[in-house]
Amino acid sequence: MEKIKFKLREFAKERDWDQFHSPKNLSMALSSEVGELLDLLQWKSEKNSEVDKLSEKELDHIREELADIFLYLIRIADKLDVNLIEVAEKKIIKNGIKYPVKISKGNSKKYNRRDE
Ligand SMILES: [Mg+2]
Incomplete structure:
Protein backbone atom coordinates (compact mmCIF):
# COMPACT_ATOMS: atom_id res chain seq x y z
CA MET A 1 0.00 0.00 0.00
CA GLU A 2 2.79 2.44 0.91
CA LYS A 3 4.62 1.61 -2.29
CA ILE A 4 1.53 2.38 -4.36
CA LYS A 5 0.95 5.61 -2.42
CA PHE A 6 4.46 6.81 -3.30
CA LYS A 7 4.07 5.74 -6.93
CA LEU A 8 0.86 7.78 -7.15
CA ARG A 9 2.58 10.78 -5.60
CA GLU A 10 5.35 10.50 -8.14
CA PHE A 11 2.88 10.00 -11.01
CA ALA A 12 1.04 13.22 -10.06
CA LYS A 13 4.26 15.16 -9.43
CA GLU A 14 5.76 14.26 -12.81
CA ARG A 15 2.65 15.55 -14.54
CA ASP A 16 2.16 18.56 -12.26
CA TRP A 17 -1.26 17.16 -11.38
CA ASP A 18 -1.01 17.65 -7.66
CA GLN A 19 -2.68 21.05 -8.16
CA PHE A 20 -5.80 19.18 -9.38
CA HIS A 21 -5.77 16.51 -6.69
CA SER A 22 -7.89 18.12 -4.02
CA PRO A 23 -9.86 15.69 -1.87
CA LYS A 24 -13.02 17.06 -3.50
CA ASN A 25 -11.79 16.43 -7.07
CA LEU A 26 -10.39 13.03 -6.17
CA SER A 27 -13.66 12.02 -4.52
CA MET A 28 -15.54 12.97 -7.66
CA ALA A 29 -13.08 10.97 -9.75
CA LEU A 30 -13.52 8.01 -7.40
CA SER A 31 -17.28 8.24 -7.79
CA SER A 32 -16.91 8.28 -11.59
CA GLU A 33 -14.82 5.13 -11.45
CA VAL A 34 -17.44 3.44 -9.27
CA GLY A 35 -19.94 4.48 -11.96
CA GLU A 36 -17.78 2.78 -14.59
CA LEU A 37 -17.83 -0.41 -12.52
CA LEU A 38 -21.59 -0.17 -12.16
CA ASP A 39 -21.93 0.34 -15.89
CA LEU A 40 -20.29 -3.06 -16.46
CA LEU A 41 -22.70 -4.84 -14.12
CA GLN A 42 -25.92 -2.86 -13.98
CA TRP A 43 -28.11 -4.83 -16.39
CA LYS A 44 -26.97 -8.27 -15.39
CA SER A 45 -29.05 -10.39 -13.07
CA GLU A 46 -27.48 -10.97 -9.64
CA LYS A 47 -26.56 -14.49 -10.73
CA ASN A 48 -24.98 -13.30 -13.98
CA SER A 49 -22.79 -10.83 -12.10
CA GLU A 50 -20.97 -13.71 -10.36
CA VAL A 51 -17.39 -14.47 -11.40
CA ASP A 52 -18.23 -17.78 -13.07
CA LYS A 53 -20.82 -16.11 -15.33
CA LEU A 54 -18.59 -13.30 -16.60
CA SER A 55 -16.40 -13.56 -19.70
CA GLU A 56 -12.68 -13.04 -19.47
CA LYS A 57 -13.14 -9.76 -21.37
CA GLU A 58 -15.74 -8.56 -18.85
CA LEU A 59 -13.52 -9.58 -15.96
CA ASP A 60 -10.63 -7.65 -17.50
CA HIS A 61 -12.76 -4.50 -17.61
CA ILE A 62 -13.92 -5.07 -14.04
CA ARG A 63 -10.33 -5.57 -12.87
CA GLU A 64 -9.36 -2.26 -14.47
CA GLU A 65 -12.20 -0.37 -12.83
CA LEU A 66 -11.44 -1.94 -9.45
CA ALA A 67 -7.84 -0.82 -9.87
CA ASP A 68 -8.98 2.74 -10.71
CA ILE A 69 -11.19 2.76 -7.61
CA PHE A 70 -8.40 1.41 -5.43
CA LEU A 71 -5.88 3.94 -6.73
CA TYR A 72 -8.17 6.93 -6.21
CA LEU A 73 -9.01 5.67 -2.74
CA ILE A 74 -5.34 5.46 -1.85
CA ARG A 75 -4.70 8.91 -3.31
CA ILE A 76 -7.58 10.50 -1.38
CA ALA A 77 -6.43 8.86 1.84
CA ASP A 78 -2.91 10.14 1.19
CA LYS A 79 -4.11 13.71 0.61
CA LEU A 80 -6.18 13.57 3.82
CA ASP A 81 -3.42 11.87 5.80
CA VAL A 82 -5.60 8.84 6.52
MG1 LIG B 1 -11.96 3.60 -15.19
Missing part, protein backbone atom coordinates in the same frame (compact mmCIF):
# COMPACT_ATOMS: atom_id res chain seq x y z
CA ASN A 83 -4.12 5.42 7.19
CA LEU A 84 -6.56 3.24 5.24
CA ILE A 85 -5.56 -0.03 6.93
CA GLU A 86 -5.98 1.49 10.38
CA VAL A 87 -9.39 3.04 9.67
CA ALA A 88 -10.59 -0.10 7.87
CA GLU A 89 -9.68 -2.24 10.87
CA LYS A 90 -11.48 0.18 13.21
CA LYS A 91 -14.52 0.20 10.92
CA ILE A 92 -14.74 -3.62 10.89
CA ILE A 93 -14.84 -3.56 14.69
CA LYS A 94 -17.49 -0.81 14.64
CA ASN A 95 -19.57 -2.77 12.10
CA GLY A 96 -19.30 -5.86 14.28
CA ILE A 97 -20.85 -3.91 17.15
CA LYS A 98 -23.54 -2.45 14.88
CA TYR A 99 -24.32 -5.84 13.38
CA PRO A 100 -23.93 -8.49 16.08
CA VAL A 101 -24.05 -12.04 14.67
CA LYS A 102 -26.94 -12.94 16.98
CA ILE A 103 -29.18 -10.26 15.44
CA SER A 104 -27.74 -9.94 11.94
CA LYS A 105 -27.10 -13.54 10.83
CA GLY A 106 -28.99 -14.13 7.58
CA ASN A 107 -30.62 -10.69 7.83
CA SER A 108 -29.73 -7.92 5.38
CA LYS A 109 -31.65 -5.15 7.15
CA LYS A 110 -29.73 -2.00 7.96
CA TYR A 111 -29.09 -1.54 11.69
CA ASN A 112 -31.46 1.42 11.92
CA ARG A 113 -34.28 -0.41 10.14
CA ARG A 114 -34.48 -3.58 12.20
CA ASP A 115 -37.93 -2.71 13.53
CA GLU A 116 -39.54 -2.16 10.11
Whole structure:
Protein backbone atom coordinates (compact mmCIF):
# COMPACT_ATOMS: atom_id res chain seq x y z
CA MET A 1 0.00 0.00 0.00
CA GLU A 2 2.79 2.44 0.91
CA LYS A 3 4.62 1.61 -2.29
CA ILE A 4 1.53 2.38 -4.36
CA LYS A 5 0.95 5.61 -2.42
CA PHE A 6 4.46 6.81 -3.30
CA LYS A 7 4.07 5.74 -6.93
CA LEU A 8 0.86 7.78 -7.15
CA ARG A 9 2.58 10.78 -5.60
CA GLU A 10 5.35 10.50 -8.14
CA PHE A 11 2.88 10.00 -11.01
CA ALA A 12 1.04 13.22 -10.06
CA LYS A 13 4.26 15.16 -9.43
CA GLU A 14 5.76 14.26 -12.81
CA ARG A 15 2.65 15.55 -14.54
CA ASP A 16 2.16 18.56 -12.26
CA TRP A 17 -1.26 17.16 -11.38
CA ASP A 18 -1.01 17.65 -7.66
CA GLN A 19 -2.68 21.05 -8.16
CA PHE A 20 -5.80 19.18 -9.38
CA HIS A 21 -5.77 16.51 -6.69
CA SER A 22 -7.89 18.12 -4.02
CA PRO A 23 -9.86 15.69 -1.87
CA LYS A 24 -13.02 17.06 -3.50
CA ASN A 25 -11.79 16.43 -7.07
CA LEU A 26 -10.39 13.03 -6.17
CA SER A 27 -13.66 12.02 -4.52
CA MET A 28 -15.54 12.97 -7.66
CA ALA A 29 -13.08 10.97 -9.75
CA LEU A 30 -13.52 8.01 -7.40
CA SER A 31 -17.28 8.24 -7.79
CA SER A 32 -16.91 8.28 -11.59
CA GLU A 33 -14.82 5.13 -11.45
CA VAL A 34 -17.44 3.44 -9.27
CA GLY A 35 -19.94 4.48 -11.96
CA GLU A 36 -17.78 2.78 -14.59
CA LEU A 37 -17.83 -0.41 -12.52
CA LEU A 38 -21.59 -0.17 -12.16
CA ASP A 39 -21.93 0.34 -15.89
CA LEU A 40 -20.29 -3.06 -16.46
CA LEU A 41 -22.70 -4.84 -14.12
CA GLN A 42 -25.92 -2.86 -13.98
CA TRP A 43 -28.11 -4.83 -16.39
CA LYS A 44 -26.97 -8.27 -15.39
CA SER A 45 -29.05 -10.39 -13.07
CA GLU A 46 -27.48 -10.97 -9.64
CA LYS A 47 -26.56 -14.49 -10.73
CA ASN A 48 -24.98 -13.30 -13.98
CA SER A 49 -22.79 -10.83 -12.10
CA GLU A 50 -20.97 -13.71 -10.36
CA VAL A 51 -17.39 -14.47 -11.40
CA ASP A 52 -18.23 -17.78 -13.07
CA LYS A 53 -20.82 -16.11 -15.33
CA LEU A 54 -18.59 -13.30 -16.60
CA SER A 55 -16.40 -13.56 -19.70
CA GLU A 56 -12.68 -13.04 -19.47
CA LYS A 57 -13.14 -9.76 -21.37
CA GLU A 58 -15.74 -8.56 -18.85
CA LEU A 59 -13.52 -9.58 -15.96
CA ASP A 60 -10.63 -7.65 -17.50
CA HIS A 61 -12.76 -4.50 -17.61
CA ILE A 62 -13.92 -5.07 -14.04
CA ARG A 63 -10.33 -5.57 -12.87
CA GLU A 64 -9.36 -2.26 -14.47
CA GLU A 65 -12.20 -0.37 -12.83
CA LEU A 66 -11.44 -1.94 -9.45
CA ALA A 67 -7.84 -0.82 -9.87
CA ASP A 68 -8.98 2.74 -10.71
CA ILE A 69 -11.19 2.76 -7.61
CA PHE A 70 -8.40 1.41 -5.43
CA LEU A 71 -5.88 3.94 -6.73
CA TYR A 72 -8.17 6.93 -6.21
CA LEU A 73 -9.01 5.67 -2.74
CA ILE A 74 -5.34 5.46 -1.85
CA ARG A 75 -4.70 8.91 -3.31
CA ILE A 76 -7.58 10.50 -1.38
CA ALA A 77 -6.43 8.86 1.84
CA ASP A 78 -2.91 10.14 1.19
CA LYS A 79 -4.11 13.71 0.61
CA LEU A 80 -6.18 13.57 3.82
CA ASP A 81 -3.42 11.87 5.80
CA VAL A 82 -5.60 8.84 6.52
CA ASN A 83 -4.12 5.42 7.19
CA LEU A 84 -6.56 3.24 5.24
CA ILE A 85 -5.56 -0.03 6.93
CA GLU A 86 -5.98 1.49 10.38
CA VAL A 87 -9.39 3.04 9.67
CA ALA A 88 -10.59 -0.10 7.87
CA GLU A 89 -9.68 -2.24 10.87
CA LYS A 90 -11.48 0.18 13.21
CA LYS A 91 -14.52 0.20 10.92
CA ILE A 92 -14.74 -3.62 10.89
CA ILE A 93 -14.84 -3.56 14.69
CA LYS A 94 -17.49 -0.81 14.64
CA ASN A 95 -19.57 -2.77 12.10
CA GLY A 96 -19.30 -5.86 14.28
CA ILE A 97 -20.85 -3.91 17.15
CA LYS A 98 -23.54 -2.45 14.88
CA TYR A 99 -24.32 -5.84 13.38
CA PRO A 100 -23.93 -8.49 16.08
CA VAL A 101 -24.05 -12.04 14.67
CA LYS A 102 -26.94 -12.94 16.98
CA ILE A 103 -29.18 -10.26 15.44
CA SER A 104 -27.74 -9.94 11.94
CA LYS A 105 -27.10 -13.54 10.83
CA GLY A 106 -28.99 -14.13 7.58
CA ASN A 107 -30.62 -10.69 7.83
CA SER A 108 -29.73 -7.92 5.38
CA LYS A 109 -31.65 -5.15 7.15
CA LYS A 110 -29.73 -2.00 7.96
CA TYR A 111 -29.09 -1.54 11.69
CA ASN A 112 -31.46 1.42 11.92
CA ARG A 113 -34.28 -0.41 10.14
CA ARG A 114 -34.48 -3.58 12.20
CA ASP A 115 -37.93 -2.71 13.53
CA GLU A 116 -39.54 -2.16 10.11
MG1 LIG B 1 -11.96 3.60 -15.19
